[in-house]
Amino acid sequence: MSMINYASREINCKLVYYGPGLGGKTTNLEYVFNKVAPGARGKLISLATETERTLFFDFLPVDLGTIRGFKTRFHLYTVPGQVYYNASRKLILKGVDGVVFVADSQVERMEANIEAMQNLYDNMAQHGYNLTTIPFVIQYNKRDLPNAATVKELQAALNPGWPVDDPARQRPTPDPYHEGEFLVEQVDGQWIERATHFEAVAMNGDGVFDTLKAVSKLVLKTLGS
Amino acid sequence: MSAGASSWSFHEEDSHRIHAILGEFLREANARSGLIVDRTGQMVAMVGEAPEFDPTAFASLTAADFSANDQLARMIGEPEFGSLFHQGEKESMYLADVARRVILVVLFDNRTTLGLVKLRVKTAVHQLNQVFLDMFNRSGTTQPQVETGFVGDAEDELDKLFGA
Numbered sequence: 488m489s490m491i492n493y494a495s496r497e498i499n500c501k502l503v504y505y506g507p508g509l510g511g512k513t514t515n516l517e518y519v520f521n522k523v524a525p526g527a528r529g530k531l532i533s534l535a536t537e538t539e540r541t542l543f544f545d546f547l548p549v550d551l552g553t554i555r556g557f558k559t560r561f562h563l564y565t566v567p568g569q570v571y572y573n574a575s576r577k578l579i580l581k582g583v584d585g586v587v588f589v590a591d592s593q594v595e596r597m598e599a600n601i602e603a604m605q606n607l608y609d610n611m612a613q614h615g616y617n618l619t620t621i622p623f624v625i626q627y628n629k630r631d632l633p634n635a636a637t638v639k640e641l642q643a644a645l646n647p648g649w650p651v652d653d654p655a656r657q658r659p660t661p662d663p664y665h666e667g668e669f670l671v672e673q674v675d676g677q678w679i680e681r682a683t684h685f686e687a688v689a690m691n692g693d694g695v696f697d698t699l700k701a702v703s704k705l706v707l708k709t710l711g712s
Numbered sequence: 713m714s715a716g717a718s719s720w721s722f723h724e725e726d727s728h729r730i731h732a733i734l735g736e737f738l739r740e741a742n743a744r745s746g747l748i749v750d751r752t753g754q755m756v757a758m759v760g761e762a763p764e765f766d767p768t769a770f771a772s773l774t775a776a777d778f779s780a781n782d783q784l785a786r787m788i789g790e791p792e793f794g795s796l797f798h799q800g801e802k803e804s805m806y807l808a809d810v811a812r813r814v815i816l817v818v819l820f821d822n823r824t825t826l827g828l829v830k831l832r833v834k835t836a837v838h839q840l841n842q843v844f845l846d847m848f849n850r851s852g853t854t855q856p857q858v859e860t861g862f863v864g865d866a867e868d869e870l871d872k873l874f875g876a
Contacts (some may be wrong), residue, residue: 582752
């Protein structure tokens with residue numbers, strides 16, 4: 488968690504939307520910007536190229552209001568999806584409190600998804616952060632397209648799980664968002680944990696708020712623990 | 713706790729020290745405002761004339777600006793650019809690194825000169841370095857926490873704002 492400002496009584500949390508180019512990261516922010524009451528959000532700032540590709544980042548502050556005397560705010564950032572902007576991608580991760588990986592469900596984009604996921608792990612590690620211990624949610628976007636891979640295929644490729652070594656955490660943990668599924672479970676004798684995932688069609692808003700709410704709640708939990 | 717961001721907290725007494733340092737600096741340099749922005753893009757403190765722009769957006773852009781220039785410095789073989797200067801026709805800004813974790817932004821206009829700002833800012837940065845180092849050392853030992861009940865209340869607000 489980044490900073491509690493007791494002087495101005497503010498808590499700010501930084502959420503970063505990561506993922507391959509043209510996957511829908513900016514679309515997520517634009518939807519939030521358009522749907523949240525103007526009083527509860529700031530300006531949407533986009534540092535984009537002339538063709539509307541994100542060059543540096545998009546930024547949108549969302550206000551939760553004053554909670555127990557603290558003005559609580561989420562800062563939403565996207566990173567550029569294109570690989571050659573990796574330097575700026577890395578900069579945006581500085582001080583991140585929660586990550587949303589926006590995957591493009593189209594079969595043709597599977598390789599780009601995997602590459603972006605690997606790049607996310609690498610860039611987090613370079614900051615000294617560990618993706619498996621910070622709030623992390625995956626969104627499978629563009630579910631409406633006919634060439635979308637199945638969620639099972641996407642999960643296998645992008646969210647196979649990481650080992651759970653702490654014996655105290657080695658117990659089946661139901662996924663609150665998917666009945667009958669588990670976030671922590673034993674697979675082939677090994678305990679693994681996966682990130683929560685959501686299906687989305689960001690263009691029309693499906694799944695956008697579910698994703699944002701889930702990652703926000705995970706971040707809030709880290710404030711209280 | 714989150715293994716992501718490095719945590720620190722900012723208290724009333726920190727704010728008083730910063731206001732005192734920046735207040736004196738602004739008077740001596742005849743500058744308009746002094747802002748402290750942390751490198752993750754959050755506004756920490758504002759002293760002097762209240763700016764008319766959106767401070768939240770300003771803070772995120774300042775952090776990005778400084779970080780991008782940091783990388784540029786490394787590319788040309790410098791460990792960092794300790795300060796940056798953006799000159800406008802009437803309004804200008806001077807940015808200086810403080811303790812490698814926060815950025816001091818000085819906003820000034822034609823009532824002063826870059827030379828005077830640069831001259832006076834050195835002392836202010838030196839004093840601010842000490843304040844922030846004290847703050848980070850303190851934060852290193854304790855994890856700042858919110859009061860009980862905060863998380864539950866915040867979750868309720870989330871449901872209200874984003875739909876239950």
